[in-house]
Amino acid sequence: MIDILKAFLLGGCICIIGQLLIDLTKITPARIMVIFVVSGVVLGIFGLYQPLIEWGGAGATVPLVGFGNTLAKGVIKEVDKVGLLGIFTGGVKAAAAGITAAVTFGYIMAIISKPKIKS
Amino acid sequence: MAKRLGNQTIILDKQPIILSGAGIVGKKEGDGPLARYFDDVVDDEYAGEKTFEAAESRILRDTFIKALEKSGKSSTDINLILSGDLLNQCTAASYAFRDVDTPYLGLFGACSTMSESLAVASMIIDGGSVDYAVCAASSHFCSAERQFRYPLEFGAQRTPTSQWTVTGAGAIVLGKDGQGPKITCVTPGKIIDEGIKDSNNMGAAMSPAAFDTIRSHLIDTGRSVDDYDLILTGDLGSFGSTMLRDLLSKSNIDLKNKHKDCGTIIFDLEKQGVDCGGSGCGCSAAVFSTYILDQFMQGILKRVLFVATGALLSPTRIQQGETIPGIAHAVLIEA
Amino acid sequence: MKKQISKHEYQKMVDKKAPGSHIVRNLFAAFITGGAICSVGQIVMLVFKNFGADKETVASVTSIIMVFIGAFLTGINIYDEIGKFGGAGASIPITGFSNSIVSPAMEFKKEGYVMGVGAKMFLIAGPVLVYGIFSSVVAGLLYFIWKQVM
Numbered sequence: 001m002i003d004i005l006k007a008f009l010l011g012g013c014i015c016i017i018g019q020l021l022i023d024l025t026k027i028t029p030a031r032i033m034v035i036f037v038v039s040g041v042v043l044g045i046f047g048l049y050q051p052l053i054e055w056g057g058a059g060a061t062v063p064l065v066g067f068g069n070t071l072a073k074g075v076i077k078e079v080d081k082v083g084l085l086g087i088f089t090g091g092v093k094a095a096a097a098g099i100t101a102a103v104t105f106g107y108i109m110a111i112i113s114k115p116k117i118k119s
Numbered sequence: 120m121a122k123r124l125g126n127q128t129i130i131l132d133k134q135p136i137i138l139s140g141a142g143i144v145g146k147k148e149g150d151g152p153l154a155r156y157f158d159d160v161v162d163d164e165y166a167g168e169k170t171f172e173a174a175e176s177r178i179l180r181d182t183f184i185k186a187l188e189k190s191g192k193s194s195t196d197i198n199l200i201l202s203g204d205l206l207n208q209c210t211a212a213s214y215a216f217r218d219v220d221t222p223y224l225g226l227f228g229a230c231s232t233m234s235e236s237l238a239v240a241s242m243i244i245d246g247g248s249v250d251y252a253v254c255a256a257s258s259h260f261c262s263a264e265r266q267f268r269y270p271l272e273f274g275a276q277r278t279p280t281s282q283w284t285v286t287g288a289g290a291i292v293l294g295k296d297g298q299g300p301k302i303t304c305v306t307p308g309k310i311i312d313e314g315i316k317d318s319n320n321m322g323a324a325m326s327p328a329a330f331d332t333i334r335s336h337l338i339d340t341g342r343s344v345d346d347y348d349l350i351l352t353g354d355l356g357s358f359g360s361t362m363l364r365d366l367l368s369k370s371n372i373d374l375k376n377k378h379k380d381c382g383t384i385i386f387d388l389e390k391q392g393v394d395c396g397g398s399g400c401g402c403s404a405a406v407f408s409t410y411i412l413d414q415f416m417q418g419i420l421k422r423v424l425f426v427a428t429g430a431l432l433s434p435t436r437i438q439q440g441e442t443i444p445g446i447a448h449a450v451l452i453e454a
Numbered sequence: 455m456k457k458q459i460s461k462h463e464y465q466k467m468v469d470k471k472a473p474g475s476h477i478v479r480n481l482f483a484a485f486i487t488g489g490a491i492c493s494v495g496q497i498v499m500l501v502f503k504n505f506g507a508d509k510e511t512v513a514s515v516t517s518i519i520m521v522f523i524g525a526f527l528t529g530i531n532i533y534d535e536i537g538k539f540g541g542a543g544a545s546i547p548i549t550g551f552s553n554s555i556v557s558p559a560m561e562f563k564k565e566g567y568v569m570g571v572g573a574k575m576f577l578i579a580g581p582v583l584v585y586g587i588f589s590s591v592v593a594g595l596l597y598f599i600w601k602q603v604m
Contacts, residue, residue, distance in 0.1 A: 011491065021541055030578045058498070076594070101518040105525035276541040
């Protein structure tokens with residue numbers, strides 16, 4: 001139970017940073033997403049994100065920063081394992097589940113549903 | 120012969136007559152304060168078609184037919200259709216009128232299209248080369264969102280200065296003779312760009328243009344705000360209207376209670392979650408062609424300056440770092 | 455005719471008068487929404503941990519399920535409402551990434567399955583992958599060099 005509360009707090013706080021960026025700087029949502037993923041890669045390569053994951057669990061892995069961190073960790077792991085080639089294979093290998101799921105479910109959903117206006 | 124007053128204003132000699140007007144809108148607009156004035160409310164955003172673009176064309180064509188019906192004319196009596204919309208290549212209008220056997224001129228003035236078409240048509244009728252013309256404009260929330268912003272289902276917040284593109288169309292039948300209010304004077308606007316870059320703040324981008332056109336019109340004609348029953352701007356929204364008042368007051372022009380904006384009267388701003396109000400060609404087109412004409416018929420309004428405003432926004436140029444040019448055209452309607 | 459005000463002055467007038475975002479409300483909504491989505495993620499993780507799956511499998515399965523939830527809520531026309539309420543709280547979790555892929559795919563289906571769904575699917579998420587993957591390559595290269603040197 002405490003894990004869920006921690007995830008809630010950490011995830012909420014990370015989203016607050018995003019909201020501050022939106023409200024104060026008028027950066028578009030697409031750019032915010034890019035900024036978060038890239039910062040995840042930067043934090044990940046220096047191992048700075050791991051403590052957050054250990055404390056907040058999904059509160060750290062579910063936000064896009066966690067996606068960036070996954071890319072960075074993957075690349076480090078593969079470089080350790082296979083050397084130079086790992087630079088090209090590591091990142092996407094580690095993030096494969098998320099990316100493939102997004103493409104697959106995206107395609108299926110696009111086929112079975114259609115956009116609606118909200119009023 | 121028509122004659123020019125000052126730099127911009129044209130006084131019409133033959134004074135074309137507004138024979139009829141029609142407006143058809145979407146569900147959200149139909150839930151708004153002007154609901155009872157519209158000729159029809161289309162509940163389905165697809166309007167029975169397969170795509171939003173087709174739906175917009177459908178609404179535009181139905182509005183055209185309705186306006187003709189009300190005027191007692193048939194499409195063969197009409198010499199010219201002047202129409203436009205917000206979409207690339209004026210998609211909605213081109214496809215709305217492809218099966219109509221009448222000459223067609225496509226116009227792009229963004230949300231100013233309705234007054235642009237009235238201005239052009241009345242000058243042509245005044246020149247004697249056309250007897251009857253139809254002016255029409257349309258917009259659709261969904262087709263505009265996908266072209267200018269995000270996919271409908273994308274979960275982004277709307278900013279407080281944004282406006283809600285009206286789903287709807289308006290059409291006016293103009294003629295050289297008949298019964299109805301007359302268009303007596305036209306002031307085409309200049310493109311004014313005061314450097315606004317925020318595509319979520321179109322009101323601010325358009326108000327300098329509205330200001331410039333209104334001021335030029337008043338200077339050219341030597342009239343004051345008191346000479347009008349109403350100065351009706353297109354779709355500045357609540358924030359754009361504030362900016363217009365501020366700009367005019369800097370030139371010592373006080374709008375008093377003579378100003379209304381189609382974008383703020385078509386929706387209930389508090390209740391309908393539309394931030395600063397409505398926008399889109401269909402906004403001023405539908406409001407003018409129904410509610411305002413009705414006020415003329417009832418004798419409540421006798422002299423109205425209709426100033427539809429447009430943000431000549433190009434998503435491509437905005438991404439290239441450019442600013443948003445604005446435009447506003449004024450037509451004077453008298454009972 | 456002489457200009458009444460300069461562009462700079464006008465921009466200042468606009469900035470002064472423009473209605474601002476309700477920042478406190480927005481931050482609160484982002485916190486609640488983001489927190490709630492991450493809690494769901496945590497529950498999914500805990501469930502799979504209980505099945506005895508190893509750490510990496512749990513992480514992968516969690517992201518697949520979260521992506522599915524985002525896609526599903528988008529498909530049934532709900533995720534945009536969550537986004538309207540929660541702002542960044544809805545777009546920053548991986549469910550928001552999923553929403554950014556599904557929403558254009560749905561929207562552009564009318565332009566066909568290849569140039570519509572296929573091409574437009576990454577309209578918003580494309581940059582995320584481009585910059586995410588590219589920066590991971592740069593990171594990997596730096597790490598590789600650092601390893602050689604040390």
